[in-house]
Amino acid sequence: MLPTERKRVLLTVEQKFQIVSRIEVGEILTKLSKEFGVGISTVGDRRRDSEKVKKFYAASSGKSAKLRKTMKCANDEELNKVLYKWFIFRKGVKECKYPG
Numbered sequence: 001m002l003p004t005e006r007k008r009v010l011l012t013v014e015q016k017f018q019i020v021s022r023i024e025v026g027e028i029l030t031k032l033s034k035e036f037g038v039g040i041s042t043v044g045d046r047r048r049d050s051e052k053v054k055k056f057y058a059a060s061s062g063k064s065a066k067l068r069k070t071m072k073c074a075n076d077e078e079l080n081k082v083l084y085k086w087f088i089f090r091k092g093v094k095e096c097k098y099p100g
Helices: 015-026 028-037 040-050 048-057 062-067 077-092
Strands: none
Touching: 015 028, 015 040, 015 048, 015 062, 028 040, 040 048
């Protein structure tokens, strides 16, 4: 009989922060892995990357932390800021339609 594979679970940034916070309090990794539906190694990875998770969570707004699942930043922050300003400007123009 072949072992069954677990479905891949992607955690939001907020969930990753919750895991890190609860690990620091002293909760057991196996308990957290069962609660969040991920493997023990995934919870251990969050412990290893705890500083990165905390910094990213602090920098993100509350709404984006609840929706966002990756913690990738732009390679060029200045370009990212200019592009975001352009997008907001174009979004306000009536004849410019964006899907979604």
